[in-house]
Amino acid sequence: MVVEGKKGYRFKPYSMVVERGKIKEFAMAVGDDNPIYYEKDAATKAGFKDITVPPTFFTVIDMWAGPNFEEICRELELDPVMVLHGEQEYEYFYNIYPGDEIKTVSTVQDVATRTGSMGGMNIYLMETNYYNQNGQKVMIARSKIIERVRGQRNE
Protein backbone atom coordinates (compact mmCIF):
# COMPACT_ATOMS: atom_id res chain seq x y z
CA MET A 1 0.00 0.00 0.00
CA VAL A 2 1.02 3.59 -0.52
CA VAL A 3 0.41 4.74 3.05
CA GLU A 4 3.68 3.45 4.53
CA GLY A 5 5.54 5.54 2.00
CA LYS A 6 4.16 8.71 3.62
CA LYS A 7 6.05 8.20 6.88
CA GLY A 8 8.58 11.00 7.20
CA TYR A 9 6.72 13.17 4.69
CA ARG A 10 7.61 16.80 5.30
CA PHE A 11 5.18 19.56 4.45
CA LYS A 12 6.41 22.79 2.95
CA PRO A 13 7.22 25.06 5.94
CA TYR A 14 4.79 27.92 6.53
CA SER A 15 4.82 31.02 8.69
CA MET A 16 2.42 33.64 9.97
CA VAL A 17 2.55 36.86 11.92
CA VAL A 18 0.14 36.63 14.87
CA GLU A 19 -2.26 39.57 14.60
CA ARG A 20 -4.14 41.15 17.48
CA GLY A 21 -7.38 41.23 15.48
CA LYS A 22 -7.08 37.58 14.49
CA ILE A 23 -6.71 36.57 18.15
CA LYS A 24 -9.90 38.46 19.03
CA GLU A 25 -11.77 37.08 16.05
CA PHE A 26 -10.81 33.53 17.00
CA ALA A 27 -11.69 33.94 20.69
CA MET A 28 -15.04 35.47 19.70
CA ALA A 29 -15.82 32.61 17.31
CA VAL A 30 -15.24 30.09 20.09
CA GLY A 31 -17.25 32.30 22.44
CA ASP A 32 -14.33 32.57 24.85
CA ASP A 33 -14.71 35.93 26.59
CA ASN A 34 -11.60 35.66 28.78
CA PRO A 35 -10.31 39.27 28.73
CA ILE A 36 -6.66 38.16 28.42
CA TYR A 37 -7.38 37.63 24.68
CA TYR A 38 -8.88 41.10 24.23
CA GLU A 39 -7.35 43.60 26.67
CA LYS A 40 -3.70 44.20 27.36
CA ASP A 41 -4.41 45.30 30.94
CA ALA A 42 -6.19 42.07 31.79
CA ALA A 43 -3.41 40.04 30.15
CA THR A 44 -0.63 41.79 32.06
CA LYS A 45 -2.51 41.25 35.32
CA ALA A 46 -2.56 37.53 34.42
CA GLY A 47 1.23 37.51 34.01
CA PHE A 48 1.54 38.12 30.25
CA LYS A 49 3.30 41.06 28.60
CA ASP A 50 0.44 41.61 26.11
CA ILE A 51 -2.73 39.78 25.07
CA THR A 52 -2.01 36.13 24.34
CA VAL A 53 -3.72 33.41 22.31
CA PRO A 54 -6.37 30.83 23.26
CA PRO A 55 -4.96 27.30 23.73
CA THR A 56 -6.19 26.07 20.32
CA PHE A 57 -5.24 29.19 18.33
CA PHE A 58 -2.49 27.33 16.45
CA THR A 59 -5.12 25.83 14.19
CA VAL A 60 -5.41 29.36 12.74
CA ILE A 61 -1.74 29.28 11.75
CA ASP A 62 -2.12 25.80 10.25
CA MET A 63 -5.31 26.55 8.35
CA TRP A 64 -4.53 30.07 7.12
CA ALA A 65 -0.79 29.69 6.43
CA GLY A 66 -0.31 25.96 5.96
CA PRO A 67 -1.72 23.54 3.43
CA ASN A 68 -5.54 23.50 3.49
CA PHE A 69 -7.60 20.36 3.91
CA GLU A 70 -7.75 19.63 0.17
CA GLU A 71 -3.99 20.14 -0.18
CA ILE A 72 -3.23 17.84 2.75
CA CYS A 73 -5.48 15.19 1.23
CA ARG A 74 -3.77 15.59 -2.12
CA GLU A 75 -0.25 15.45 -0.70
CA LEU A 76 -0.96 12.40 1.46
CA GLU A 77 -3.30 10.85 -1.13
CA LEU A 78 -6.22 10.76 1.32
CA ASP A 79 -9.86 10.34 0.36
CA PRO A 80 -11.32 13.63 1.74
CA VAL A 81 -14.79 12.24 2.47
CA MET A 82 -13.30 9.44 4.59
CA VAL A 83 -11.00 11.57 6.76
CA LEU A 84 -11.63 12.03 10.49
CA HIS A 85 -9.73 14.07 13.05
CA GLY A 86 -9.09 11.50 15.77
CA GLU A 87 -6.92 13.22 18.33
CA GLN A 88 -5.21 16.55 18.91
CA GLU A 89 -2.45 17.35 21.35
CA TYR A 90 -0.56 20.54 22.24
CA GLU A 91 2.54 21.07 24.34
CA TYR A 92 3.30 24.67 25.27
CA PHE A 93 6.78 26.08 25.94
CA TYR A 94 6.68 29.86 25.42
CA ASN A 95 3.94 32.48 25.44
CA ILE A 96 2.77 33.90 22.13
CA TYR A 97 1.96 37.58 21.57
CA PRO A 98 0.66 39.81 18.78
CA GLY A 99 3.47 40.56 16.34
CA ASP A 100 5.23 37.24 16.85
CA GLU A 101 6.22 35.58 13.60
CA ILE A 102 5.62 31.86 13.93
CA LYS A 103 7.38 29.42 11.62
CA THR A 104 6.54 25.75 11.41
CA VAL A 105 8.09 22.43 10.61
CA SER A 106 5.42 19.85 9.92
CA THR A 107 6.00 16.15 9.29
CA VAL A 108 4.22 12.81 9.18
CA GLN A 109 5.73 11.02 12.17
CA ASP A 110 4.14 7.65 11.62
CA VAL A 111 1.55 5.82 9.59
CA ALA A 112 -0.27 2.63 10.41
CA THR A 113 -2.98 0.49 8.90
CA ARG A 114 -5.59 -1.12 11.13
CA THR A 115 -8.60 -3.31 10.65
CA GLY A 116 -11.33 -2.74 13.22
CA SER A 117 -15.03 -3.40 13.66
CA MET A 118 -15.81 -0.49 11.33
CA GLY A 119 -13.53 -1.80 8.59
CA GLY A 120 -10.04 -0.79 7.60
CA MET A 121 -8.39 2.47 8.43
CA ASN A 122 -5.13 4.28 7.80
CA ILE A 123 -3.80 6.28 10.72
CA TYR A 124 -1.46 9.24 10.24
CA LEU A 125 0.40 10.82 13.15
CA MET A 126 1.41 14.34 12.22
CA GLU A 127 3.67 16.60 14.24
CA THR A 128 4.13 20.32 13.83
CA ASN A 129 6.81 22.29 15.67
CA TYR A 130 6.26 26.03 15.98
CA TYR A 131 9.16 28.48 16.35
CA ASN A 132 9.04 32.20 17.07
CA GLN A 133 11.17 34.96 15.56
CA ASN A 134 13.83 34.37 18.25
CA GLY A 135 14.20 30.74 17.24
CA GLN A 136 12.49 29.49 20.40
CA LYS A 137 10.29 26.46 20.02
CA VAL A 138 6.99 27.81 21.36
CA MET A 139 4.87 24.74 20.90
CA ILE A 140 4.43 21.26 19.47
CA ALA A 141 1.15 20.03 18.00
CA ARG A 142 0.43 16.37 17.31
CA SER A 143 -2.62 15.22 15.38
CA LYS A 144 -3.99 11.81 14.67
CA ILE A 145 -5.74 11.75 11.31
CA ILE A 146 -7.83 8.71 10.48
CA GLU A 147 -8.75 7.72 6.95
CA ARG A 148 -11.45 5.10 6.76
CA VAL A 149 -10.93 2.73 3.87
CA ARG A 150 -13.82 2.16 1.50
CA GLY A 151 -15.19 -1.38 1.11
CA GLN A 152 -12.19 -3.53 0.31
CA ARG A 153 -13.88 -6.93 0.57
CA ASN A 154 -12.83 -9.42 -2.11
CA GLU A 155 -12.17 -6.80 -4.72
Add this chain to the structure above:
Amino acid sequence: MLAPRSLKELGGKGMNKKYEVGYHFPSLTKPAVTKVQLAKYAGASGDFNPLHLDDRVGKEAGIGGVIAHGMLIMGMAGEAIGSWVPRISLKSFSVRFKAMTVPGEVITLTGRVVDKEKTDNGSLIICQVEAKNHSDEIKLSGRFAALL
Protein backbone atom coordinates in the same frame (compact mmCIF):
# COMPACT_ATOMS: atom_id res chain seq x y z
CA MET B 1 8.87 30.79 32.29
CA LEU B 2 6.99 32.52 35.03
CA ALA B 3 8.09 32.20 38.63
CA PRO B 4 5.65 30.18 40.77
CA ARG B 5 5.63 33.02 43.27
CA SER B 6 3.62 35.30 41.00
CA LEU B 7 1.20 32.49 40.17
CA LYS B 8 0.35 32.20 43.84
CA GLU B 9 -0.43 35.90 43.80
CA LEU B 10 -2.64 35.42 40.76
CA GLY B 11 -4.47 32.45 42.24
CA GLY B 12 -5.33 34.25 45.43
CA LYS B 13 -6.85 32.65 48.49
CA GLY B 14 -7.98 29.06 48.51
CA MET B 15 -5.89 28.24 45.48
CA ASN B 16 -4.20 25.23 47.01
CA LYS B 17 -7.42 23.54 48.09
CA LYS B 18 -8.84 24.04 44.61
CA TYR B 19 -6.08 22.09 42.91
CA GLU B 20 -6.11 18.92 45.00
CA VAL B 21 -6.56 15.51 43.36
CA GLY B 22 -10.28 14.74 42.96
CA TYR B 23 -11.36 18.39 42.84
CA HIS B 24 -14.12 18.99 40.28
CA PHE B 25 -13.87 22.32 38.49
CA PRO B 26 -17.15 24.24 38.04
CA SER B 27 -18.74 23.04 34.82
CA LEU B 28 -19.16 25.42 31.89
CA THR B 29 -22.28 25.22 29.71
CA LYS B 30 -22.07 26.98 26.37
CA PRO B 31 -24.93 28.48 24.38
CA ALA B 32 -26.29 26.06 21.74
CA VAL B 33 -24.04 25.68 18.70
CA THR B 34 -25.48 27.56 15.71
CA LYS B 35 -24.75 27.55 12.00
CA VAL B 36 -23.75 31.19 12.35
CA GLN B 37 -21.14 30.16 14.92
CA LEU B 38 -19.78 27.54 12.50
CA ALA B 39 -19.49 30.23 9.83
CA LYS B 40 -17.67 32.52 12.28
CA TYR B 41 -15.38 29.71 13.37
CA ALA B 42 -14.63 28.76 9.77
CA GLY B 43 -13.61 32.35 9.01
CA ALA B 44 -11.59 32.74 12.18
CA SER B 45 -9.77 29.42 11.96
CA GLY B 46 -9.49 29.18 8.18
CA ASP B 47 -11.10 25.73 8.13
CA PHE B 48 -13.58 25.99 5.26
CA ASN B 49 -14.27 22.28 4.91
CA PRO B 50 -17.80 22.40 3.39
CA LEU B 51 -18.93 19.67 5.79
CA HIS B 52 -19.15 22.48 8.38
CA LEU B 53 -20.89 25.04 6.17
CA ASP B 54 -23.00 23.43 3.48
CA ASP B 55 -25.92 21.20 4.49
CA ARG B 56 -25.96 19.62 1.05
CA VAL B 57 -22.41 18.30 1.54
CA GLY B 58 -23.35 16.98 4.99
CA LYS B 59 -26.33 15.17 3.48
CA GLU B 60 -24.16 13.67 0.74
CA ALA B 61 -21.77 12.43 3.41
CA GLY B 62 -24.70 10.68 5.08
CA ILE B 63 -24.73 12.90 8.16
CA GLY B 64 -27.92 14.81 7.37
CA GLY B 65 -26.43 18.29 7.42
CA VAL B 66 -23.51 20.32 8.66
CA ILE B 67 -21.46 19.27 11.69
CA ALA B 68 -19.39 21.46 13.99
CA HIS B 69 -15.62 21.63 13.62
CA GLY B 70 -14.12 19.24 16.18
CA MET B 71 -11.59 21.98 16.88
CA LEU B 72 -14.43 24.33 17.88
CA ILE B 73 -15.42 21.90 20.64
CA MET B 74 -11.74 21.63 21.64
CA GLY B 75 -11.71 25.44 21.68
CA MET B 76 -14.64 25.40 24.11
CA ALA B 77 -12.68 22.97 26.29
CA GLY B 78 -9.79 25.43 26.08
CA GLU B 79 -12.10 28.19 27.28
CA ALA B 80 -13.16 26.08 30.26
CA ILE B 81 -9.53 25.29 31.10
CA GLY B 82 -8.70 29.01 30.98
CA SER B 83 -11.42 29.59 33.57
CA TRP B 84 -10.17 26.73 35.78
CA VAL B 85 -6.41 27.38 35.87
CA PRO B 86 -4.39 30.51 35.08
CA ARG B 87 -3.86 30.49 31.29
CA ILE B 88 -0.16 31.11 31.82
CA SER B 89 0.18 27.85 33.78
CA LEU B 90 -1.08 25.62 30.94
CA LYS B 91 1.66 23.23 29.77
CA SER B 92 -0.18 20.68 27.67
CA PHE B 93 -3.67 19.95 26.39
CA SER B 94 -4.80 16.90 24.42
CA VAL B 95 -8.15 15.50 23.35
CA ARG B 96 -9.63 12.49 21.65
CA PHE B 97 -12.67 13.27 19.50
CA LYS B 98 -15.54 10.87 20.24
CA ALA B 99 -18.68 12.10 18.52
CA MET B 100 -19.86 14.70 16.04
CA THR B 101 -21.71 17.82 17.14
CA VAL B 102 -24.57 19.34 15.14
CA PRO B 103 -26.16 22.82 15.36
CA GLY B 104 -28.63 23.06 18.23
CA GLU B 105 -26.58 20.95 20.62
CA VAL B 106 -25.64 22.43 23.98
CA ILE B 107 -22.13 21.57 25.09
CA THR B 108 -21.10 21.35 28.73
CA LEU B 109 -17.47 21.14 29.78
CA THR B 110 -16.47 19.34 32.95
CA GLY B 111 -13.06 18.78 34.47
CA ARG B 112 -11.32 17.42 37.50
CA VAL B 113 -7.84 17.07 38.93
CA VAL B 114 -6.57 13.50 38.54
CA ASP B 115 -2.95 13.76 39.59
CA LYS B 116 -0.52 16.14 41.17
CA GLU B 117 3.25 15.99 41.35
CA LYS B 118 5.91 18.22 42.81
CA THR B 119 8.51 19.49 40.40
CA ASP B 120 11.48 21.86 40.76
CA ASN B 121 9.31 24.61 39.22
CA GLY B 122 6.16 24.09 41.29
CA SER B 123 3.22 21.69 41.43
CA LEU B 124 2.19 20.07 38.20
CA ILE B 125 -1.47 19.11 38.15
CA ILE B 126 -2.84 16.66 35.60
CA CYS B 127 -6.54 17.13 34.89
CA GLN B 128 -9.25 15.53 32.85
CA VAL B 129 -11.63 17.49 30.64
CA GLU B 130 -14.77 16.27 28.93
CA ALA B 131 -17.29 17.84 26.56
CA LYS B 132 -20.81 16.39 26.60
CA ASN B 133 -24.16 17.35 25.14
CA HIS B 134 -27.45 17.67 27.06
CA SER B 135 -28.02 13.90 26.85
CA ASP B 136 -24.55 13.10 28.20
CA GLU B 137 -23.09 12.01 24.88
CA ILE B 138 -19.34 12.53 25.15
CA LYS B 139 -18.05 14.70 22.32
CA LEU B 140 -14.45 14.69 23.37
CA SER B 141 -12.37 13.67 26.33
CA GLY B 142 -8.92 14.88 27.10
CA ARG B 143 -6.26 15.89 29.54
CA PHE B 144 -4.35 19.00 30.41
CA ALA B 145 -1.42 19.80 32.66
CA ALA B 146 -0.87 23.04 34.53
CA LEU B 147 2.23 24.11 36.43
CA LEU B 148 1.20 26.05 39.52
